[in-house]
Amino acid sequence: MKAYNPHEIEPRLQAQWAASGIDAVREDAGKPKKYVLEMFPYPSGDIHMGHVSNYTYGDVVARFSRMQGFDVLHPMGWDAFGLPAENAAIKRNSHPAKWTYANIETQKASFKRMGFSYDWDRTVVACDPEYYHWGQWIFLKFWERGLVERRNSPVNWCPDCATVLANEQVIEGKCWRCHSEVEKRPLTQWYLKITDYAQELLDDLDQLDGWPERVKQQQANWIGRSEGAEVTFTLCDAEGNVPAEPSADELLTVFTTRADTLFGCSFFLLAPESTILKGLVEGTEYEEAVMKVVEDAKKITAVERAQGSKEKHGAFTGRYVVNPINGEKVPVWVADYIVADYGTGAVMAVPCGDQRDFEFAKKYDLPIVPIIMGEDDPLFEQLKDEQGRVVTSVDWEEAMVAEGRLVQSGKYTGLMGGKHSEGEAAIVADLEAAGRGTRKVEFRLRDWLISRQRYWGNPIPAIHCPECGVVPVPEEDLPVLLPEDIDLAAGETLATHEGFAACTCPKCGAAARRETDTMDTFTCSSWYYMRYTDPHNAEAPFDPAKANRWMPVDQYIGGIEHAILHLLYSRFFTKVLRDCGMLDFDEPFTNLLCQGMVLDAKGEVMSKSKGNVVSPEEMIAEYGADAVRTAMLFMGPPDKEKLWNEDGLAGMYKFLNRVWRQVNDLACKAGEDTLFEPGATKDEVQAAAKLLNRERHRVVGKATADIERNNFNTALAAIMELSNAAGAFLRKAPAEKRANCELCGPICADVADTLVKLMAPIAPHFADELWQAVLGHEDSVHEQAWPTFDPEQAKSDEIELAVQVNGKVKAKITVAADAPEDEVKACGLAAVEKAVEGLDVKKVVYVAGRLVNIVAK
């Protein structure tokens, strides 16, 4: 027998597969399709264990699906634009493309060494002009549909990356990539109007049965739908007189989900960024204090806002507004806890019911009017019938957020308060009738800021003409190519690169300037999975017929860190392209698997600074790719975090060696060498063969079901059980005895074939070598049909049942598998005679195939 030698087998089979084109997609096979996709990597350098786990899961699904008779699309590419390449180029005085393509080659070689079955003819590299061309084209389609806007507003600025960031890319006030503190800066930037799709993005989460609940929940929270109303207050003078016909400037609108608390509004708040603020206080004695709050708010970074000091700051503007529900005059303040770009940037403050307003009222000694309380509140009895103001301020420790009834609330007194309450409905209805309010739905989701002030990205196809304004680059002029001759190390940018920036207006022909911002790399990753369906199309991003054949992705696999960013943007792109008539489905990813992190043996994140990084290449060099794959799969459920332990890898290497010997032994003819000693009689061998056959059918059933639900660890455990059964059989049945047994020949061949096929998606080189060289087949194991099983043959003639008395196991009985219920019960009772002695048997419960429970007192 030849020993298992992964280092000889793996490169040889990889070459054989590449030569035979076994991993290429067969578009015309007439089979059902399956699109198996793993999130494409950023070409950051060598691959790490996270890549190994992610892509191993995908490869198992792809190979398994092929054996199950699907026409499988399983592609790979690179998310190749982005800052690290640019930084590396500056450091080495080189070009980002050089670093990027070198890293792609390194990673590609590693992926090939891992035996991943990608169709390498379909590779998509985001920084290739033939790909980013179509990213620009899609941008123009968005523009045509009114989904592109330029806006001047305060944006998130990362000083280290020297560029702006989308809201989604600011994590706890820090840059998602470099973790620097993010600043707010007013800039004119490009936006994609994802908010136009907010409602659909929220609603369609319900369609995504194949997505983890937590991802859907995170997206729903991020979209953040709130039902409420806009309520209009009117500026008034110090006596509370409002102008007869107030101008637009004098009408101040707030968004609230709690219109029921309008009677508790004792002051009115504006965000520091509010554009009307200056006009309100200019030249007054309040100007200095108000502007100080405005200036201080700019200095407080988002980090400080997010963590630490929740200390609120504000100042009185000297102005008042009239509350539309009761005509009461309330003071207008500026407050730094009001978010400028949510709702209207103005808030009606109700300190009795809102903790933030409560804290502000306490600090600045503003009235806290109780208007909502539970019936058990001591104040309730006193106030329950009061329509006017009896108590105008209370001495509470914190705001009362309990559900309760409205008090001191005019004609609404006595109604239930709360979100979506009868009180809220009644007040909004009256405001609407009076023209002072409207129903409104607000979303937390902001439009997607996509412009970046960096070189290594997809250029925004726009031209600034002094005459025509901002003009789209005509489709036929695409792609806008990134200039290759740029000296980043010397500080050159697209904006200072005259060859790039200088151009003529496509409309009027005048000298014009090209837009020099590039697109967020997340635009590249929002549609790459569609390009895979038609990767070489030079006329369009993809042929709709091809995209509609392959899409949606049947199984998408990637990290949980993309729960919001990439997955939300991709859903958005899909819906827009559908509305362009290019796609006939609503959601891009039917089933989503979010893999858990790979940590070191102590459960810590692997990082270079900690020095605990495990190198996949070293593991492959020692044990071979198949053992690395097997160990990764066996470590636990794919969506949980995994503690990488090299002992486990050594164990899997031993397991592969054992199966190797078993398959060799099962295949060997009488007279050949066998590892096992002779020992058993023919009857014993036959009984063992029967047992092995049963195990073979049971295990195929279990392994198939487990792989189908991505439980690779338990599928592998089942395969180990078949291996254990094969081992037990081989001990009983040495080759010369098997040769004389008509039962043994077929079962040995069947189990050998089955073991090899079951291992094929997991350890592809190992299985194919056994299949071809040891079992003597002409073709590849990866072209075989997945083994089927017969549930009847998986059953045993006799079953062992537990016999419980009052739920405690007292005995075990063995009965025929088809024994009638009465017989089993009687048998169970007999087995526990002693335990129920002197007790009154009330009931006997029989759970078929499981247990008998005797209820006795």
Added chain:
RNA sequence: GGGGGCGUGGCGGAAUUGGCAGACGCAGCGGACUUAAAAUCCGCCUCUUCGGAAUGUGGGUUCGAGUCCCACCGCCCCUACCA
């Protein structure tokens, strides 16, 4: 503050709808083989006063709970002044 998840041997983890807790593996221990070691094969491997007890703690529902319900303790992830 809000949202989601988790808690099972020395370790990683099993346990479709409530039905024999600890599958499978790692580590460990003992044995066989060997001059010896490695490799390989076999066996043991939660605790126990041998009645039982045990899935973070305490209650509940049920013939029966790791699984369902309530309260508490602990841990992890996401998110955050969103009116």
